[in-house]
Amino acid sequence: MGFRIKWIEFQLKLNDFYRKWNSRWGQYKLIAIPLLVVLLSVFIKILFLQPDYNGCHIKELSEQDRIFHLLVKDIRNFKKNWTGQGGLNLDPKLKIVFYKVKKGDNFWNISQRTGLSMDALLSINNLKNVHILQPSQEIRIPNKEGILYRTRPGETLESIAEKFKIHQDDLIDVNELSDTSIMESMDVFIPNAQLDFEARQNLLGTFILPAVGKITSGFSWRRDPLSRSREYHTGIDIANVTGTKVLAAENGTVIFTGPYRGYGNLIILQHKNGYSTRYGHLSRFNVKFGQKVKQGQVIGSMGATGRVTGSHLHFEVRQYGRPRNPYFLMRFSQK
Numbered sequence: 001m002g003f004r005i006k007w008i009e010f011q012l013k014l015n016d017f018y019r020k021w022n023s024r025w026g027q028y029k030l031i032a033i034p035l036l037v038v039l040l041s042v043f044i045k046i047l048f049l050q051p052d053y054n055g056c057h058i059k060e061l062s063e064q065d066r067i068f069h070l071l072v073k074d075i076r077n078f079k080k081n082w083t084g085q086g087g088l089n090l091d092p093k094l095k096i097v098f099y100k101v102k103k104g105d106n107f108w109n110i111s112q113r114t115g116l117s118m119d120a121l122l123s124i125n126n127l128k129n130v131h132i133l134q135p136s137q138e139i140r141i142p143n144k145e146g147i148l149y150r151t152r153p154g155e156t157l158e159s160i161a162e163k164f165k166i167h168q169d170d171l172i173d174v175n176e177l178s179d180t181s182i183m184e185s186m187d188v189f190i191p192n193a194q195l196d197f198e199a200r201q202n203l204l205g206t207f208i209l210p211a212v213g214k215i216t217s218g219f220s221w222r223r224d225p226l227s228r229s230r231e232y233h234t235g236i237d238i239a240n241v242t243g244t245k246v247l248a249a250e251n252g253t254v255i256f257t258g259p260y261r262g263y264g265n266l267i268i269l270q271h272k273n274g275y276s277t278r279y280g281h282l283s284r285f286n287v288k289f290g291q292k293v294k295q296g297q298v299i300g301s302m303g304a305t306g307r308v309t310g311s312h313l314h315f316e317v318r319q320y321g322r323p324r325n326p327y328f329l330m331r332f333s334q335k
Contacts, residue, residue: 051070052095053067053070053071053095053097054093054095054096054097055095055096055097055098056097056098057097057098057099057100058071058097058098058099058141061099061105061109061110061113061114067097068097071095071097071114071141071143072114072115074095074143074144075114075115075116075143075144075145076115078143078144078145078191079115079145082145082191082192092170092173092174093174093176094142094143094144094174094175094176094189095142095143096124096140096141096142096143097140097141097143098138098139098140098141099138099139099140099141100136100137100138101133101134101135101136101137101138101139102135103135105133105135106133106319107121107122107133108324108325108328110139110141114141116141116142116145117145117194118328119147119193119194119195120142120144120145120146120147121139121141122195123147123148123149123195124140124141124142124147124148125139125140126148142189144174144189144191144192145191145192146174146189146190146191146192146193147189147190147193147194147195148187148188148189148190149164149187149188149189149190149193150185150186150187150188151182151183151184151185151186151187151188152184153184155182155184156180156182157171157172157177157180157181157182157188158180160182160188160190164190164193166190166191166192166193168180170191171188171190171191174189174191175188175189206250206275206329206330207249207250207277207317207326207329207330208247208249208250208295208296208330209238209249209330210238210246210247210248210249210277210279210313210315211238211240211244211245211246211247211302211313211315212238212240212244212245213238213239213240213244213302213312213313214238214239214240215236215237215238215239216237216238216239216312217233217236217237218233218236218327219233219234219235219236219323219325219326219327220232220233221233225309226307226309234316234323235278235280235314235315235316235317235323235326236314236315236326236327237312237313237314237315238302238312238313238315239310239311239312239313240302240311240312240313241302241311242283242301242302242303242304242311243283243284243301243302243303244301244302244311244313245298245301245302246267246279246282246298246299246300246301246302246313247295247296247297247298247299248269248277248293248294248295248296248297248299249269249277249295249315249317249330250269250271250275250277250295251271251272251292251293251294251295252269252270252271252276252277252292252293253269253270253290253291253292253293254267254268254269254287254288254289254290254291254292254293254299255268255269255270255276255289255290256268256289257285257287257288257289259305259306260280261306261307262280262306262307263278263280263281263306263307263314264280264281264282264303264304264305264306264307264308265280265281265282265283265284265285265300265303265305265306266278266279266280266282266306267279267282267285267287267299267300269293269299273319274319274320275317275318275319275324276317276318276319276321277315277316277317277318278314278315278316278318279299279300279313279314279315280306280313280314280315280316281302281303281304281305281306281308281311281312281313281314282300282301282302282303282305282313283300283301283302283303283304283305283311284300284301284303285299285300286298286299286300286301287299287300317329
């Protein structure tokens with residue numbers, strides 16, 4: 001009986017509390033509901049908003065690194081959504097992150113890991129010698145494909161947009177310009193642009209094309225013409241008639257002449273900064289072991305020795321023994 005009375009008293013107190021709370025809530029609910037909605041929306045934005053990593057440092061070129069992950073994500077989104085017609089469908093702000101070079105790093109593997117072109121990395125860092133990266137050297141990496149362009153006398157934003165065939169609004173958005181006014185010698189980031197031939201030659205033009213002919217196979221995966229299996233081709237093939245002159249692609253020293261496996265008659269030249277070049281399938285040697293050669297000097301003749309289907313030159317560039325893409329290192333003219 002006593003328990004029942006206490007239970008009734010508890011219910012009465014609970015009902016009284018509910019009436020008082022409901023009365024007060026009725027006074028403030030017109031303010032409280034919108035306030036709760038605003039707080040909830042702010043919380044959701046904070047939860048899902050991508051942090052502004054501009055100016056941050058990458059520790060590792062790996063998806064495990066949070067900043068690197070965000071950077072690569074932005075680069076992929078840019079490539080996917082870029083139209084060049086104005087009104088970017090993504091965050092237009094140019095962001096730059098910093099990375100301290102580690103032993104074994106070079107612009108080629110950084111380019112492959114980030115998904116950026118060599119042009120983007122080279123122009124944004126404005127380096128005089130791109131073939132040597134020192135450990136602990138700090139480089140900049142942008143979150144968009146493109147190049148850093150220094151304005152010239154008489155140029156306008158409109159003329160620059162026309163030159164690179166992009167919309168003027170994209171230049172304004174990416175560079176966070178307040179209007180179309182620009183100054184002489186001003187650095188402007190051009191989205192999705194490439195270096196012109198002269199600029200690329202100044203930065204990368206260490207080697208020349210070693211022979212005249214048609215490039216029949218590039219530095220890439222291919223189906224081997226003899227075995228038909230899929231293999232990686234570590235150089236470029238230049239086809240022409242037997243006897244076509246083969247030139248030294250750069251100053252160097254002859255460290256090998258003779259037959260070597262599928263290369264047939266092969267010449268290897270050693271160059272500065274760990275580079276070497278290979279010239280395969282030759283019909284004739286014009287140099288000997290230990291000889292110093294100058295860029296553009298005739299070192300042999302094209303042929304069809306070794307593992308081939310016809311007369312051509314197999315040309316390779318290696319750095320510390322590792323194959324490099326010759327296209328990134330050559331200027332396409334002979335001395």
